[in-house]
Amino acid sequence: MLKSSYITLIIWWVIFGIIHTGLGSGTATKIMARVSKYYRAIYSLLVFITLLILIHYHFAAIDTILFRPHWVEKIIAAIFILSGFVVMVVYTWSYLLTFSGLGIIFGIEDTSALPQTGLYAYSRHPMFAGAIIFMWGIFLGYPYMNNLISAVCLTLYAFSTVYLRKIFWKAENFPKG
Numbered sequence: 001m002l003k004s005s006y007i008t009l010i011i012w013w014v015i016f017g018i019i020h021t022g023l024g025s026g027t028a029t030k031i032m033a034r035v036s037k038y039y040r041a042i043y044s045l046l047v048f049i050t051l052l053i054l055i056h057y058h059f060a061a062i063d064t065i066l067f068r069p070h071w072v073e074k075i076i077a078a079i080f081i082l083s084g085f086v087v088m089v090v091y092t093w094s095y096l097l098t099f100s101g102l103g104i105i106f107g108i109e110d111t112s113a114l115p116q117t118g119l120y121a122y123s124r125h126p127m128f129a130g131a132i133i134f135m136w137g138i139f140l141g142y143p144y145m146n147n148l149i150s151a152v153c154l155t156l157y158a159f160s161t162v163y164l165r166k167i168f169w170k171a172e173n174f175p176k177g
Contacts, residue, residue, distance in 0.1 A: 005061035006149055012054040013153035019050050021161050061146035073140055080137025087130025091119065128158045 002010075023043050036042070069077065119126035135154050139147040 064145040077141030084134025091126040
């Protein structure tokens with residue numbers, strides 16, 4: 001039986017997924033963009049706040065170590081953590097003003113389509129790819145139950161989102177490849 005702190009962590013992953021995918025879906029974006037030109041900025045703020053709460057509950061659930069990693073696993077974990085972190089930072093930076101809606105605050109209009117180069121040629125959301133690599137690296141180096149739960153939830157969320165978006169969004173919104 002999972003402890004209540006782990007169940008709370010899973011619930012916050014579900015809440016994050018609903019807010020991130022539900023409010024970021026094509027239909028919600030089109031409807032809300034008509035209501036407010038600041039929709040994307042508000043959406044990004046809601047996702048960010050939910051992510052902060054999720055991270056709080058992630059760290060609040062640290063207590064059960066699953067195994068003691070060998071030094072080789074620690075090195076592999078460090079490579080995963082560093083590479084995932086770099087991907088997240090690079091693609092967060094490129095995403096920040098263009099797609100988050102923050103550009104409108106600074107007078108930068110979003111006229112660009114979804115990029116098709118770099119990691120975008122392989123992944124619609126490279127930040128998630130980086131986050132998955134990062135989170136599994138964290139689990140490998142620090143094999144606590146909360147890290148396993150977050151790695152599994154993040155992976156399931158990312159892959160289920162890809163599946164759901166392919167069903168509900170037009171195929172042209174996805175990279176070819």
